[in-house]
Amino acid sequence: MLEREAPTPLSPGVDLPPPPTNRRGGTAALLTAAAALLYGWGLTRGAPHFFYSAAVRSMGESWTNFVFGAVDPGGTITLDKIPGWLWPHVALVKVFGLHDWVLLLPEMLAATGTVPLLYAAVRRWAGDRAALLAAVGYLVTPITFRAAQLNLPDTLLVFCLVAAAWALIRAWRRPGWTALLGPAVLLGLAFQMKMLQALLVLPAFALAYLVGSAGPMAARLGRTAVFGTVTLAVSALWMVVVSLTPPGSRPAIDGSPTGSVWEMVLAHNGTEHDDRAAGTFGGAPGPIRLLNEQVGTQVSWLLPLALAALVVGVAGARRDHDRDRLAGWVLWGGWLLVAGSAFSQVYGMHPYYTAMLVPAIGAVLGGGLGTALAAWRAGRPLGWLLPAGVLGTAGWAVVLLLREPVGLDWLAVVVAVAGVAATALLLVARRGHGSRAAEPPDVTGARPGPTAERPDPTAARRAPAVAAGAALVAGVVAVLAGPAGWLLSTPVLEPGSPQIIDPVAGPAAFQRIRQEALNGGSAPRVNPALLDYLTRHDGDEATPRDGGEHYLFAAGESGTAAPYIRAGYTVLPLRGFALRSPRVPVARIERLVADGRLRYLLLIDRAGPMVDPATAGWLRSHCAVVPRTDYEPDARPGPWDPTLYDCRR
Incomplete structure (x- = not known):
């Protein structure tokens, strides 16, 4: 298989040329600026988590507290998690002081930085337009906005995972095993952000490399084994350091009655986290949890269209025998399906955990829409998933907007009208495209007279083009207006609010419904x-x-x-x-x-x-x-x- 550094075209059958290189850089810069504005605005409306803010202050008191993640200045006991995601917070506090905005700055920077990283990763795999769609999908998903308003680990976890995905796509196009060190180290760094949750993507990463890399299967298996070994070694590094430090020289380990860091990470935050006593912030486990009242409005807006795009994309890659493209589908699709299945089953899951799914949803959406459009224009049966996906996504958005009385009924009407209009216009554009393709060419060379009944070819071409342009506008409204409106209606996060413990995006009315469902309460505050x-x-x-x-x-x-x-x-x-x-x-x-x-x-x-x-x-x-x-x-x-x-x- 030849090495390919340039991005592949968006899909067969899309006849627009790729934009110039300088325009690509401009698109990424505009998306990054939009992310900085959105998450910078969100920073002014956020509030630090009381527990992790205390740990940041304590970790800045000494190197021992910093390395081991002590909760109190005296170094009595650690967090019940690996403290890796708080190390950047401590560094920034040392520079700027212990202020609320400083405690939220790493999340704002990570959420902003994820956008150009995701754009670059998807562009390398599926082209510029797919990258644009992926980044926009990430930006409009509500939970990414809310998760960036607290000093929680999920935003930094997502940043590391997307960086690892970018490096992996680069690695499978290069010979040898050294290119795998980058994604392995980045995935191990993601483990320092949120432990075992980071490794949910490991099966998809490994299988994607096996599919996309060149060489005999034995060699690919060997390189994949090296990738897995390095990933696990970097993941275990902090735990090894803690284990080798005498108990009298470090704080006690929270989450383990025996003081074992392995028990804290693997049991307290792993096997024992799937415990009915841990609460049901994300609703009851089950196959439709990602669609329920607690989680659905946070992450599932684009799921119908993304799943349709996944089916079309995988089918297209298999039909074209494109291993590179298929490897990308294994990477992003496997990430989405494995992590989504895990979040659907575990107890004690907060809705904000699903921020990890958003880059995969965006990548699948971007990578598959071009293929779906080509299949639709070519008249292939799989092409019907395009209008079905648009209409299904709009319909699901209407359900989410109307399921609870949150005051966004008007937006549901807009989305419904746009969804129906986009579907109808797609049908019109396809019919016009098909009739042009079926029209026999004039091979006689005869000029029609002034009374000829032959239709104007310019008008025949213009009507489908106008319908296609209108379908694009209506489709954008149908797909993006719902999540964007939900995101922008999210109120300020007040100190002491229960939202600090279980943050979700959405209107104030939705926040009150969530608080009542959790029996009120508030986050601990100074009395x-x-x-x-x-x-x-x-x-x-x-x-x-x-x-x-x-x-x-x-x-x-x-x-x-x-x-x-x-x-x-x-x-x-x-x-x-x-x-x-x-x-x-x-x-x-x-x-x-x-x-x-x-x-x-x-x-x-x-x-x-x-x-x-x-x-x-x-x-x-x-x-x-x-x-x-x-x-x-x-x-x-x-x-x-x-x-x-x-x-x-």
Whole structure:
């Protein structure tokens, strides 16, 4: 198979020449600028995640905290995840300071950078117009916009995966195994962003290389094995470093009662994540989860057309015996189908996880539409998937817009009219194209007289062209207006909003429906009354006898401590985010109190897994309860509110 560095044409039968090179660069630049404007605007409407913002502040306190991802400045316990995606945040905070916009800047940059990367990857595989469609599809999908408004790992994960896909397409066109090092390292870097989720694309990547690369099968298998080995080695690098570090020289590992980083990554964030107790933020698992009320409006707008494009594209590549094109379909289609199937089945899935699907949806959409258009114009049966896909996508958008009362009924009408019009105009354009193709040529050379009844050939050509242009405009509205309107209606993300825990895009009415479905609640925030009480009663007396660090208070778990840590206070978490995480032993608590480094403890003391029985027993016998009315007279305590203990009374 010959090596091909130039992008292939969009599809057989599309008779427009490729645009000049300078126009290609201009298109990518315009798309990148549009992404920067969109996600820059989104940055001003976002809010940092309380928990991960605390970790960023703590990780900046020391190299040990930075490497291991400590949640608290004292380095008591880590995050329950690999901290790789937060390393850029810490670096930027060191440069610009700990501000909300700085905490969101890496997501904005990653979301923006994904657009030219996706454009370049798809252009290398399927041409310029396919690349344009892929990038636009990425830009208008609502969940990519919302995910970039919080300091969550998904946006950086997507950036790394798209970079790896670009490098892989380049690698299968080059001889030898060294070209595979780039995509392998990038895929391993994606693992540092979000662990096992990154490896959902590994089967598609490996099979795509086998299909697209040249040489004997044995050699291709060997190179693929090298690719997989390097990927897994880079993925495991942080875990190996943690495992080789003595426990006394690093924070305790959240997510593992035994302190095993392997258990934290592979069990807590892997096999045990598929747990019914983990919640159903994304709705009940099942084959139609990506279409349900929780997830459908976030990612599924373009799915009908993308799936139609996938069928047409694979069939076209097989018919033309184009291994390079088929390898791309294996890459992007496999990414979409494998990851989509996984998200459809796991418990504890948040809708924003599906941001990982968006580049694959865009690539499949862009790569297949040209082939579908060619099949439609040529009169092949598969061509019927083009109008069916457009009409089905418009119909699905109408369902999404009307399924719940969110105030976008007018947009549903626009999409419905555009979908019907686009389908009808496609039929008109095809009929005109077919009649021109069937018209016998005039081989006599005779000139028709002034009274000839032969129709004007210019008019005959103009009508289908006008219909085709109108179909394009109507099709763009039918396919893109729904997701774009949903995205742009997304309100500002307020601090303390439950959207910080389970972010979704969409109108304010949709946000309220989601909050009610999750039984209200809010993200943890600093309690000003409690903070004022603690600083007034403890601030001036904080004189540790051993010269060690003084804690404002100890919290029952790291989630309660996080808002105060983010605000600049030193708080001791008694355990991590996960219930099955190491706990600070009673002996250490007793020693900290005796040394004057700790006075107050704030935790839920009800019986159950939230509290260590030994800690609760020690508190009751050595410390006094501070009545809630002492610091918040008008509060109405709930059964699960934490209790404040004073260990100097």
